[in-house]
Amino acid sequence: MSRKILVLPGDGIGPEITAEAVKILNACRDAGLDITLEEGLVGGAGFEAFGEPLPAETLDKAKAADAILLGAVGGPQWDKLEDISKRPEKGLLGLRKNLNLFGNLRPALLYPQLAEASSLKPEVVSGLDIMIVRELTGGIYFGQPRGIEEREGQRVGFNTYVYSESEIERIGRVAFEMARKRNGRLCSVDKANVLEVTMLWREVMERLAADYPDVELSHMYVDNAAMQLVRAPKQFDVIVTGNMFGDILSDAAAMLTGSIGMLPSASLNESGQGMYEPCHGSAPDIAGQGLANPLATILSVAMMLRYTLNETALAERIERAVGSVLDQGLRTADIAYEGTRKVTTAEMGDAVLEAFRAQR
Numbered sequence: 001m002s003r004k005i006l007v008l009p010g011d012g013i014g015p016e017i018t019a020e021a022v023k024i025l026n027a028c029r030d031a032g033l034d035i036t037l038e039e040g041l042v043g044g045a046g047f048e049a050f051g052e053p054l055p056a057e058t059l060d061k062a063k064a065a066d067a068i069l070l071g072a073v074g075g076p077q078w079d080k081l082e083d084i085s086k087r088p089e090k091g092l093l094g095l096r097k098n099l100n101l102f103g104n105l106r107p108a109l110l111y112p113q114l115a116e117a118s119s120l121k122p123e124v125v126s127g128l129d130i131m132i133v134r135e136l137t138g139g140i141y142f143g144q145p146r147g148i149e150e151r152e153g154q155r156v157g158f159n160t161y162v163y164s165e166s167e168i169e170r171i172g173r174v175a176f177e178m179a180r181k182r183n184g185r186l187c188s189v190d191k192a193n194v195l196e197v198t199m200l201w202r203e204v205m206e207r208l209a210a211d212y213p214d215v216e217l218s219h220m221y222v223d224n225a226a227m228q229l230v231r232a233p234k235q236f237d238v239i240v241t242g243n244m245f246g247d248i249l250s251d252a253a254a255m256l257t258g259s260i261g262m263l264p265s266a267s268l269n270e271s272g273q274g275m276y277e278p279c280h281g282s283a284p285d286i287a288g289q290g291l292a293n294p295l296a297t298i299l300s301v302a303m304m305l306r307y308t309l310n311e312t313a314l315a316e317r318i319e320r321a322v323g324s325v326l327d328q329g330l331r332t333a334d335i336a337y338e339g340t341r342k343v344t345t346a347e348m349g350d351a352v353l354e355a356f357r358a359q360r
């Protein structure tokens with residue numbers, strides 16, 4: 001049966017980078033992959049057309065799709081919107097919540113060709129390949145009650161950090177499975193010395209470990225994990241953590257690779273349906289100028305093939321094509337340095353396409 005891919009370009013550089021990724025999806029179809037592509041509006045683009053960042057039509061298409069490829073949402077023209085429920089970012093949160101995309105996979109992989117882009121010494125980062133598994137639909141970002149209210153003559157702000165055993169267990173299983181497919185090492189990050197919710201987190205991870213005797217489980221407090229990521233990042237294989245810690249640590253880990261334009265991500269639900277997107281935002285400062293790096297979005301297509309469509313060979317073929325254009329010295333502005341050849345967004349996309357077609 002033909003599988004449905006929904007493409008949501010979004011705002012800013014979103015349309016430019018997804019256009020390059022769609023070239024690769026079409027090439028996969030030419031290579032025999034049975035997919036149909038549809039487009040939809042989300043974020044500021046959804047707001048402009050329908051008055052909603054997540055129009056009902058888009059949500060319906062998203063529910064019917066096997067996988068979603070998202071560019072990015074947001075931009076300064078919508079930051080002034082009084083009604084925060086209309087802000088572009090709500091489109092993204094709405095998709096995550098409605099599709100129950102609780103499992104966020106954020107690889108931090110250093111391409112050997114880009115070692116100079118990292119702020120860390122080559123010996124500290126060369127060969128870096130970490131997978132962060134972040135819980136995405138629970139924890140303190142969603143816990144109730146929350147708010148700002150008047151108490152005893154002054155305002156107090158409050159949020160609730162809550163995880164149920166079943167929420168911890170399902171993200172734990174994603175992480176153990178991931179570790180099993182990689183190098184068999186899983187580090188669970190918590191703050192179990194202070195926060196009860198993460199004491200429970202640790203207990204559930206320990207219990208799950210019995211089902212995965214081939215995976216070596218360790219635990220680390222989040223403050224130490226932040227330190228270790230900068231000190232000796234190669235000690236990690238798979239990291240599993242809650243929503244907020246994962247938000248922060250995955251951005252830090254991503255930056256060890258030095259290039260925001262290179263990093264893909266996946267967000268999965270229990271049935272394997274997934275949303276795939278670059279880690280970066282809509283980059284309004286460079287939108288429409290052909291400066292954006294499309295590789296994070298193209299690598300998100302590779303993740304889609306691996307994790308939702310179970311087409312590992314095609315995923316690897318895309319990743320090899322990306323490696324090949326980097327070998328050729330082609331660079332968009334964000335990853336360019338002396339001795340490399342600067343190319344535009346579309347030139348980079350075309351080069352990957354050509355390298356993809358040249359392989360089999």
Ligand code: NAI
Pocket residue numbers: 013017071072073074075076089092260261277279280281282283284285286291292293294296334
């Ligand atoms: P950003 O990631 O859009 O940009 C940060 C910096 O990185 C900018 O200098 C930008 O030019 C550069 N950059 C980002 N992606 C690039 C690429 N592919 N190639 C070359 N350079 C790239 O983050 P920022 O500036 O904080 O946010 C801009 C807008 O994006 C805001 O409206 C924000 O809310 C939204 N945003 C959306 C996200 C999403 O859709 N998932 C995630 C993060 C931010």
Ligand code: MG
Pocket residue numbers: 247248251
């Ligand atoms: Mg973040």
